[in-house]
Amino acid sequence: MSSSKTHPKPKAAPKAKSAAKPLLICAGVALAAVTLGLVSWQATAPADKDSGSAGSAPAAAPRNDTSAALQALARREAGDKLAVGRADAPVVLIEYSDFKCGYCGKFARDTEPELVKKYVDNGTLRIEWRNFPIFGAESEAAAKAAWAAGQQDRFAAFHAAAYADGSKEKGFAEPRLLELAREAGVPDIERFKADMAGEQAVAALKKDQEEGYRIGVTSTPSFLVNGKPIAGAQPLGAFTAAIAQAEAAAKQ
Known part of the structure; x- marks a missing residue:
């Protein structure tokens, strides 16, 4: 399909506290290279609106000192409710995402399950989620709801339900979030x-957002694989290559 198609810009994100923060846009739609903070994140438009795969290669690896700083962002907390995989796994993938981002959903449905099956289940990979809502009040509400589901060990199920095909089109108003919680099997809805x-x-969301802003995340989805940035819903091969490289480096 032609790569010359253009796509309408998503709605502007809510105003950031600092005027220095860039406009936040979905990586699946962006056609730009932005250099901020510690690392350069690259995002390019996909070949087609419906294909969901960003066409760029993974961003170039940053300098060694920067890479070490980014790698240190892996929390590796055994009790992290928004993570899957062993805390001591040799490779950690950190994902900055928004539940209203279509390309985040593409990754969640098509790529992440393959990574879990191939790498998480054998102890090679740990995936740590960071809530990075950029599409307004419903994005923030969904992020808080996902966190709340996690407090009852239902984050993964809520994540799957919220990213199911067609889910984001239903919105994330409170009645819909409660519906998703029930679908995810959250046992205590009043506690949720x-x-x-x-x-x-609020504090958990702020922590994730501030981390993303600090390292220069400007679009979703954005990833770090042992400190190496990958921007956008890249093909599965981009992630498998980055994980293999990170695993080999970890063994040295």
Whole structure:
């Protein structure tokens, strides 16, 4: 299919606290290279609106000192409710995503399950989620809801339900979030509602957002594989290559 198609820009994200923060856009739509903070993230438009695969190669590896700083962002907390895989896995993939981002959903449906099957299940890979909502109030509400589901060990199920094909088109108003929680098997809905509206959810979201801003994340989905940046819903091969390279480096 032609790569010359253009796509309408998504709605502008809510105003950031600092005027220095760039406009946030979905990596699947972007055609730009932005250099901020510690690392350069590259994002290019996919060949087709419906294909969902960003056409760029993984971003170039940063300098060694920067790579080490980015690699240190892996939290490796055994009790992390928004992570899958062994805390001591040799490779950690950090994902900065938004539940309203179509290309994040593409990754969640098509690529992430393959990575879990191939690498998480054998102990090679750990995946750590970072909530990075950029599409307004419903994005933030969905992020808090995902965190709340995680407090009852249902993050993975909520994540799958929220990213199911056609889910984002239904929106993420509170009634829909409660529906997703039930679909995900969250056992205590009243606790879920309280957690979703609580200060801990706000603090957790702020922590993830500030981490992303600090290293220069400007679009979703964005990833770090042992400190190496990958921007956009790249093909599976881009991730398998990065994981293999990171695993080999970890063994040295």
